Amino acid sequence: MRSAAFRSALGGWRLLTVAYFVFIFTVLLAPLVVVIGGSFSAPANDTVIVSYIQFPPERLTLQWYARIPASQLHALGVSFVLGLAVALAASLIGVPAALGLVRGRFRGKTLMSIILKAPLQIPHVVCGIAFLQLYYRFGDATNFYLQGTNLGLFLGHLFLATPFVIGSVSTVLLRFNPRLEEAAQALGASPWRTLWRVTLPVIAPGIFTGALYAFIVSFVDVPVAVFLASADTTTFPVELFHALEQDFNPSSLASASLAAGFAVLLVMAAQRLVGMETLLHSK
């Protein structure tokens, strides 16, 4: 009797939980589904009325994919290469920084930690304006203008992204079992060889996670790139942002779906390579 009541209470709780999950995930994914669904939707008649898109689609078409403006394709390419460059450079800076912060024993470490992690505290829009004004000033002094260049975007994003690598590598390093290194050195490996052959492979998931976050920071950013980009070197989010500000064009649905599809591939790759647990734990 009591156990039946208990079970039905448990069942009620479970039902409530499932209902809540269905509600939240429907709401959360709805905009994405609409964008991707809309990108395959044919206009009601053959005269193309670009301001109108049918969702749910009545007829399927790939025509919007064929009509993605060259500027949007170019921006997708810029975002992709920029993200890779930022991920690589942020790792090259962030891994030694994390090693130094976690293992170094010296005065002034707190201050160094604050300097290295400061970008996390600065609102993104402030980063954007700060870098733009830095580039103006730097250009006035050296005649070498960085605003509107790929290098300028890269430095701005590197600034935002490096703390993420430092954070995730530090987390993994703090959980590192020092016996592994002691064993390697007892067997005659030099400290640098130990670092290269033992430490780095063990903390590799943390490095990968940090690099992935660095890529994403660059790949989704608007508030920094909107200041630093120009017509020629613009990232995809900024290009799409301007497209939405001006005119509604279904081809934007297609390019947005391409970016979303790429994000799906990234999540799958991350799940394969390090697993969700590491991805969420080493933040």
Added chain:
Amino acid sequence: MDRSESIRWGQLLALPLLVSGLLLLGSQFVFLKQSIYIDLPFGKIASDWSFANFRRIATDPFYLRTLWLTTWISAAVAGVCVILGFPIAKTLARLQSRWATLLLSLIVLTSFITTVIQIFGLLILFRGDGLINQMLMGLGLIQQPFTLIGTSAGVVLGLVYASFGFSVMLMYGIVRTIPVSLEEAAAIHGASRLRVFRKVLLPLCLPGLVVGFLTIFNTSMGAFTSAALLGGGRVITLPVLIQRTMLLDVKYGMAAALAALLLAFVVILNLASVMVLRRLRHAQGVMA
């Protein structure tokens, strides 16, 4: 161990500190300095410094109203994300099933997609003849189509979409650090689910939740996509105002001063919260 043979870890910091330090000091110094010069026409600035920009911010109610609007919108976004996201994070952290991985991947996916795409979807859904309006009018809940554009509710919604996935990821990590055995022990001793949640899990997660709230609050204070696209020129938050002052009005000094205000506000609020949090933890420790 021979000292010459061991790695001096501190030295590894030299290059990272050089790069990060230069980028940090360079960018922050230049704009903070710019903020104390008043603007002349055509993007020129005055040669003598003064606090005129800040005086204007402090005396013109428009700027303070903007700061207040940005603050409450950001607080609302952080509150919604933490309250709606925590049950999701908690359940996923305790769920031992393949569903957990799939649902987590979907959460991660939403944070890997730029907010612009999500807002694109929202704009389509909430259009006058869009799905939401059709549904609500079909159900007879509303007579006239309504719009999100130009309302602060719309801006909040857009920002929640921008931060929700991230907030669940953050809180998932927090719940995972708390041993499930504590909840089991309370349940074995007869505590109901709700009581276990209220008396065991929630107090243990609370410091983490406060940090999560602050992180999302910070992000929202500096975000500008949602307000720019859904604000429709009527809901002007500080980031949008900064962008307009800089790029449309070409008033570099004023834009820098507004950015300095935003930076100082966020940093001071964070420092204050860290101090309160530390005191809270200390008090908890004394009680235990």
